[in-house]
Amino acid sequence: MALDFDRVVAEEVSRSFGRRRALSRVSMVCEAGRIVGLLGPNGAGKSTLLAVLSTLLPPSSGRVRYGSHEARTGGPAVRARIGLLGHDLYLYPDLTARENLAFFARLYGLPDAGSRVAEALRTAGLESRGDDVVSGFSRGMRQRLALERALLHGPRLLLLDEPFTGLDEASGAALVARLRGLKSDGAIVVLATHDLDLAERVLDEALVLGDGRVRATAPSGGQARERYREALRATAPSGGSAS
Amino acid sequence: MRVAWAILRKDAAVEMRSREIVYTTVFFAASCVLVFAFALVREGRAMPDAAAAILWIAVAFSGTLGLGRTFERERYTDTLRALMLAPSDRPAVYVGKLLGMLVLLAIVEAALLPLIALFFAAPITASPLWLAALLAAGTLGFASVGTLFAAMLVRARSRDVLLPVLLYPITIPVIIAGVRGTAAILQPVPDEAMARFWAALLVFFDVVFVTLSLWTFEPLMTEQ
C-alpha cells in the first residue's frame, strides 16, 4: 500500500460501447487538494468517465495516469487508493450498517477496523442506527453510509456519482463540509452532478460534458453555471464541438 | 485468502439473517428427488441406479438455482463492482464465492443423502468414505465451473437461462463420473475399484477446471 500519487491525469480518453461512443477524447488533470466537478445532462458520459477513472472500465483508447502509474501496472495498489461512490450504493441491504462497514474494512485489510467503523458511523450520523439492517434506511441515510464506506480506507482519489441525491438540506450541508475537510487533507475529489447550486459551493473547477465530449472548462465553481449554459446552448443546434 | 475469507463470512452473515437460499435450495432439491422418483419408480420398485442418478441430478439442479440466487445478491446494488475494486488479486473474489457455494452444496447434500437412503433403500453407509470423496470431488468440479460462469453472467442479458445452457454441457463429465461412481458403491456389493476410477477422473477434472477458472477470472471480470 505504499503507492501514492498527487495527481490523476486523463489523456485523450475515449470509450465506446458497440456503436455508441460514451466518451470522446476527454482529457483532464486533477490535483490533490482540489474538487473537480463533472457537469452535464443525463447521458453526457459522467458516470462512464468515473468508471474509467476508478479503473473498473478500461478505456477504448487513451490512458489514465495515477501519478507515475497506470491502472494496468499498478493493479491492486492503485485500487487501494481509490474510493468510489457509485450510482448504486454498493451496500448489502440485508446487513446492518456496522456489518457493511466492517466487511469493507476487512476487504481492504484495514488495521484498527473497529475504531474506523465506529468513527465512520459517527460521521454519517448513524451511531444509533448502526445495528439496524440497511434495507430499512431512507435514501439519504444510505447515501451517507455509502459515502463513509467509500472513504473508509482513506483513499487519495475519491469519485462521487451524484452524491447529493436524496440528501435533505442539513445532510447536503454536512456533505459540503465533509468534502471541504477531505480537500484540505489533500484528497483528489471528482464529483459528477447536475445540481449546479450545490456544485457552485464546493467545486474548485468544473468540466462540462455533453455527448461524451468536454464542452467547456470552468476554472472555478462560480463560473460553472455560466459555462454550463453556454455549452448547452452551443450544443443544441449544431452539435459542433466546444473544446 | 483474507479477501476470500471476508467474502465467505459476509455471505454467511447475509444468509444467516434470512436463510432464504439454504431453505429454498434444500426444498428444491427435495422436490427434485420426488419428481424424479415418480418418473423412475415403477410398481414400487426403483430402476437400477436410480438413487445415484437422482442424487446427482438434484445436486446439479439445486446448484444451478443456488448459483443464480447468490450472484443475484451481488447484482442487487452492484456490489460485485465494489468487490472488483477491492485492492486484492481478483481471483480471491472467485475463491470466496466458490467456498460459499461449496458450503451451500454440502448442506444440500447432507439433506439429500438421508432422503435418498429412505426412499430408495440405498446403502449410503456401505462405503461412506468413497461416497464422501465422490461427492466432494464432484461438487467441487461442478461449483468451480458454475461459480465462474455465474459471476461472468452477472452483467449479461437472459442470464437465468444462459447459466444452465453453458454449465450443463461442460459439467456432463462430472455428472457421468458422479452417477457411475456412486452407483458402483451403492450396489449390493460395492465396486470400489470402479469408484476409485471415477473419483480419480473427478479429481483430475477439478484440478484442470479450478486452475482454468482462477486463470480466466481476471480477464473475464474486467468490464468490456
Add this chain to the structure above:
Amino acid sequence: MTRVFAPLACLAMALFAAAPAVVANAPAEATMGLVQRIFYYHVPSAMLMFVSAVVCGTASAAYLFRRSAAADRLASAAGELVVVFGLIVLATGPLWARKAWGVWWDWDARLTSSLLLWLMFAAYLLVRRYGGPGSEKLAGAMALFGMANVPFVYVSVNYWRTLHPKTSVIMTLEPGMRSAFWFCVSAFALLYALLLALRLRLEERRAEAEALFLALDE
C-alpha cells in the same frame, strides 16, 4: 484473399461434384454395402468439426488473454463452423447407425462425445447471440472451457459405455477406399477453409464498419 477465393471456390465445387463418382467407384464394403459409403462424408466432417473446435478454443484463449479483437473474430467464425459441420456429423451418423446397429441413435462413445461437443459450441453461439453487450468474453470462456473439456467428455463417455460392452464396428480401409476417403477429406477441408475465410472476411468488414461508424461520430 479475394483474388484466390474464386478459383478455390470453383475447385471446391469441382471436388464436390466429383465426389459422388469417386465414392461410387470405391470398393464396396462387404457387410455394410451401400450405407458404408456415408462414411466418406461423415468422417471428414467430424475431423473438421474437431479442428474447428480447437481453432475456436485457441483463438478464444488468445482473445481473453491478449485482448486481440482479430482472435475473437476468428473464434466466432470457427465456432459457427463447429456447429455447421457438427450438424453434418450428427445427421449422417444416425443414418449409418440405423443400418449398422438397427437403431437411429446408439449411445456410442464417439457419437455421444460429438453430440456433447456440438452442444457446447451451440451454447457458445447462444451466449454470443443473446448475452447482450460484452458477451464475446463470456463466449470466449465457453469455447476455452469446451476445448479443455473434450478429453474429459471422451474418457467419461467411453467408460460410461464400456459398462455395457457392445461389439464395435471397426473399419479397416482397403487401398481403394483409402484414396476415396482422402479425396473427400481434402474436399471438405477446402470447403472448411473457404467458409472460414469468408466468415472471417465478413467479421472484419463488420469491424471496419463499426470503426467507421465511430469515426463518423468524431
